[in-house]
Amino acid sequence: MGGNDAGARAADARPGERVVGIVLVSHSAAVAASVAELALGLAAGGAPAPIAAAGGTEGGGLGTSSELISVAAARVDRGAGVAVLTDLGSAVLTVKALLAEGDELPEATRLVDAPFVEGAIAALVTASTGADLDAVATAATEAYDYRKV
Amino acid sequence: MLDSEFFRRWMSATAVSVDREAASLTALDSPIGDADHGSNMQRGFLAVVTTLDKEPPAAPGAVLVLAGRQLISTVGGASGPLYGTLLRRTGKALGDADEVSEADLAAALRTGVDAVATLGGAAPGDKTMLDALLPAVDALGDGGSFAAARAAADAGAEATTPMLARKGRASYLGERSIGHQDPGATSSALLIAALADAAGSGASGE
Numbered sequence: 001m002g003g004n005d006a007g008a009r010a011a012d013a014r015p016g017e018r019v020v021g022i023v024l025v026s027h028s029a030a031v032a033a034s035v036a037e038l039a040l041g042l043a044a045g046g047a048p049a050p051i052a053a054a055g056g057t058e059g060g061g062l063g064t065s066s067e068l069i070s071v072a073a074a075r076v077d078r079g080a081g082v083a084v085l086t087d088l089g090s091a092v093l094t095v096k097a098l099l100a101e102g103d104e105l106p107e108a109t110r111l112v113d114a115p116f117v118e119g120a121i122a123a124l125v126t127a128s129t130g131a132d133l134d135a136v137a138t139a140a141t142e143a144y145d146y147r148k149v
Numbered sequence: 150m151l152d153s154e155f156f157r158r159w160m161s162a163t164a165v166s167v168d169r170e171a172a173s174l175t176a177l178d179s180p181i182g183d184a185d186h187g188s189n190m191q192r193g194f195l196a197v198v199t200t201l202d203k204e205p206p207a208a209p210g211a212v213l214v215l216a217g218r219q220l221i222s223t224v225g226g227a228s229g230p231l232y233g234t235l236l237r238r239t240g241k242a243l244g245d246a247d248e249v250s251e252a253d254l255a256a257a258l259r260t261g262v263d264a265v266a267t268l269g270g271a272a273p274g275d276k277t278m279l280d281a282l283l284p285a286v287d288a289l290g291d292g293g294s295f296a297a298a299r300a301a302a303d304a305g306a307e308a309t310t311p312m313l314a315r316k317g318r319a320s321y322l323g324e325r326s327i328g329h330q331d332p333g334a335t336s337s338a339l340l341i342a343a344l345a346d347a348a349g350s351g352a353s354g355e
Contacts, residue, residue: 063185063225089317090227096268097221097230101237 006036010052010075020127020136021076022051024120025069025086025095029056035117039124049127050076051120064090066098073105081108081133083123085140087116108133114140150248155347156212157201162343164194170339177332181319185226186332193224193232209249210257213240227317228333231265231278232340238264255289262286269316276312276319276326278333281305285341295345302341306334 010021022039026032032055040048052072057063073082082105086092095111098104110133112119119140126139167174167190175187197216206212217237220229239261243249249257262282271277281302288294288301307330314326317333 057225061225062183063189064229065225066222066229090225090229093227093230093268094221097234100234100268101218101221 006033006040006051006053007072007075009036009040009048010050010072013050013076014047014078017078018080019049019078019130020080020123020133021073021078021082022049022120022123022127022136023069023072023076023082023084024051024053024055024116025064025072025084025091026053026055026116027062027064027087027089027091029053029060031055031087031116035120038117039120042121043124043128046128049124050078051124052076064094066094066104069095069098070104073109077106081110081136082106083110083112083127083133083136083140085112085114085116085119085123110137112137112140115143118143118146150250151209151254152248153205153207153209153212156209157205159344159347160194160197160201160212160216162346163340164198166339166343166346167191167194167336170336174332174336177330177335181314181322181326181329182332183226183318186228186336189224189226189228190232190336193220193229196220196223208243208245208247209254210240210243210245213237213243216240227269228278228336231269231333232336234268235261235265235282237261251289251295252292255286255293258289259286271316274312275315276309276331276334277314277316278331278337280309280312280331281334281337281341285337295348299338299342299345302338306330306338309334 024032024036032053036051036053052075054068054072058065084095122143123136123140127136171187171191178184178186196219200219213236217233221233239257242257242260271279273283284301284305285298289298309331314320319326
């Protein structure tokens with residue numbers, strides 16, 4: 001499945017190297033996995049930073065799972081911070097609640113305010129250059145400014 | 150004084166009423182939400198009761214912190230982090246005392262409700278759970294009774310019917326959100342009613 005594929009890419013990516021990891025949280029497993037796959041495809045050219053999808057509930061339904069988010073964040077953590085991008089509603093609120101817990105996510109995990117698809121691509125491309133968490137978050141947030149019309 | 154047994158009774162009573170009202174909560178969530186509020190709350194509070202039965206904490210604050218944590222990890226929708234934050238922050242505000250006074254609970258609950266407002270970014274009148282919870286903590290403050298809090302929460306939930314939703318999925322519906330009682334405010338009224346039941350100061354059941 002796409003979700004497992006994105007998870008495997010996360011586990012393999014740049015072991016031992018201090019690079020920012022990316023977690024994509026959507027209400028849908030398919031959306032999270034597909035956006036991860038799209039970002040990986042567009043970031044091609046060098047070794048991509050680790051990215052993991054945390055979509056849907058553990059039972060495979062639509063919704064948000066705090067467990068899947070925690071697991072995904074641990075998977076992509078290479079010690080340089082983790083940027084979390086979400087779609088909406090419970091995805092946003094669950095990540096905020098986990099951050100408030102203090103010990104559920106790796107140190108220097110940040111919820112980044114960014115459009116989900118464009119932000120994911122900007123975040124992964126930037127993280128893959130070895131940029132720090134501030135730069136990754138800024139790049140993802142700036143994706144809001146790419147007007148289409 | 151209120152001990153951990155009281156707080157476990159409160160959580161059990163909430164689980165029972167959420168279970169009983171699951172279908173009607175989901176019915177309220179159908180026209181303006183994604184029709185899963187009843188089943189989400191049912192799943193969350195079942196997990197709360199199961200966990201509290203398995204490893205009952207000794208202190209009132211710890212009961213609510215554990216309950217909140219279960220809600221965040223099992224509900225799956227926005228009500229998970231919102232109710233989870235409400236109970237966790239209330240529990241943390243109670244600290245690790247073996248017993249707490251009603252005034253302690255009133256103050257802690259206000260801390261929890263404020264945390265929900267911060268997390269969700271909602272204000273009174275936005276047609277959310279806050280419209281039931283804020284009147285309830287106001288009624289409970291200044292030496293008010295649990296029965297008064299229950300009446301205030303019920304009235305607050307009913308008052309959401311003519312409101313225009315400004316938060317969550319219902320906000321996308323604009324004017325069409327008007328005329329439906331908010332499911333989150335309704336389940337919040339159940340939580341406060343269960344508190345009154347646990348204290349034996351409200352008409353139970355019904």
